[in-house]
Amino acid sequence: MTVEVEVTIKLKRGVTDPEGENTKKALNLLGFKNVHSVKSMKTFRIAIDADEGGSDVKYEVEEMCKKLLANPVIHDYKISVVR
Amino acid sequence: MMPVKICVLRIEGTNCELETFRSFKRLGAAAEIVHLKQLIGAVKEREKRKLKDYDLLVIPGGFSSGDYIRAGAILAARIRGALGEELADFIRDGKPILGICNGFQVLVEMGLLPGLADEKIGLQQVALTTNDSARFECRPVYIRHENRGNCVFTKGIEKGCIMKMPCAHAEGKFFISEKEREAYLRLLEANDQIVFRYTDPEGTYAAYPWNPNGSVDNIAGICDPSGIILGLMPHPERAFYAFLDSEWPRRAKRGEEGGGAYGDGKAIFEAVLNHLSRKAYI
Numbered sequence: 001m002t003v004e005v006e007v008t009i010k011l012k013r014g015v016t017d018p019e020g021e022n023t024k025k026a027l028n029l030l031g032f033k034n035v036h037s038v039k040s041m042k043t044f045r046i047a048i049d050a051d052e053g054g055s056d057v058k059y060e061v062e063e064m065c066k067k068l069l070a071n072p073v074i075h076d077y078k079i080s081v082v083r
Numbered sequence: 084m085m086p087v088k089i090c091v092l093r094i095e096g097t098n099c100e101l102e103t104f105r106s107f108k109r110l111g112a113a114a115e116i117v118h119l120k121q122l123i124g125a126v127k128e129r130e131k132r133k134l135k136d137y138d139l140l141v142i143p144g145g146f147s148s149g150d151y152i153r154a155g156a157i158l159a160a161r162i163r164g165a166l167g168e169e170l171a172d173f174i175r176d177g178k179p180i181l182g183i184c185n186g187f188q189v190l191v192e193m194g195l196l197p198g199l200a201d202e203k204i205g206l207q208q209v210a211l212t213t214n215d216s217a218r219f220e221c222r223p224v225y226i227r228h229e230n231r232g233n234c235v236f237t238k239g240i241e242k243g244c245i246m247k248m249p250c251a252h253a254e255g256k257f258f259i260s261e262k263e264r265e266a267y268l269r270l271l272e273a274n275d276q277i278v279f280r281y282t283d284p285e286g287t288y289a290a291y292p293w294n295p296n297g298s299v300d301n302i303a304g305i306c307d308p309s310g311i312i313l314g315l316m317p318h319p320e321r322a323f324y325a326f327l328d329s330e331w332p333r334r335a336k337r338g339e340e341g342g343g344a345y346g347d348g349k350a351i352f353e354a355v356l357n358h359l360s361r362k363a364y365i
Binding site: 012014015016017018019021022066067068069071072073074 | 152153156157160192206207208209210212213214215216217258259260261
């Protein structure tokens with residue numbers, strides 16, 4: 001069984017997000033004056049083989065986050081099974 | 084005496100290996116550009132190399148694996164996965180490692196720098212994250228040598244000496260989480276791990292543009308507690324010769340000699356080669 005998992009990596013609170021801030025500035029300049037905050041984040045969609053039930057998948061993806069996808073100093077991550 | 088053997092690591096996306104290689108070569112070292120695959124053994128027999136045959140490992144600047152995920156993350160994961168044991172032995176033998184720019188990011192991603200955790204190769208304790216300006220900062224910067232003698236890459240360079248070399252990065256902001264910031268900074272200072280800080284031309288700590296990325300405490304380069312692993316964001320190999328300095332033609336026109344044929348970066352390469360040749364005599 002193949003399970004598709006979505007991992008969203010975002011910056012922790014208190015870490016500056018220059019990309020988001022600049023996007024906000026650009027949107028304001030384009031006339032979207034009501035935009036008061038933009039945050040950038042990154043999403044990975046991972047297809048992974050799992051046994052029926054897919055119980056280990058979440059654990060495995062969490063390991064992926066710890067080992068490669070996120071840097072715990074600056075990132076929070078959210079894992080959700082898509083299907 | 085055998086010349087010092089240097090491994091300048093290359094993978095897809097590194098782009099400073101040639102300058103780094105030539106800098107060491109110029110100083111008489113037996114430098115070699117080695118692809119990661121050659122160390123892992125995924126090549127023909129005659130191209131295989133062993134990490135333990137080298138005296139110094141250099142991870143040069145560039146955009147290893149396209150800077151995907153985060154700068155340095157993929158190369159760090161690949162080294163940790165395929166060379167972890169050999170690298171741990173390399174460090175245990177007291178052999179130095181230099182990470183320039185992207186190489187610094189790799190060392191931080193591997194947890195080798197600042198190396199405050201018990202495990203040598205472990206989780207990240209700090210991060211090199213997006214510049215405050217959200218731009219790629221590519222220009223000369225001034226850095227002040229801050230080390231009191233712990234780091235083997237700057238032994239012999241006077242403390243307080245101001246050096247000029249180019250920086251070229253989008254993710255170079257040295258960042259410690261707020262919770263640990265004070266404790267880590269105190270530790271870095273106590274262990275004599277801070278090697279370079281950004282300053283203005285007079286040597287005073289200053290904010291942007293002198294600090295190109297918004298680094299905590301103006302930190303530009305740090306070493307591990309034992310002083311054998313150095314990572315820095317500016318590029319010493321791009322300041323190896325005096326003529327690489329953007330001011331050089333104007334200075335030459337004005338008739339100012341200013342230190343001869345070499346630039347400020349040379350001292351770092353010299354210092355580590357001196358350290359290694361001294362070690363060979365003992």
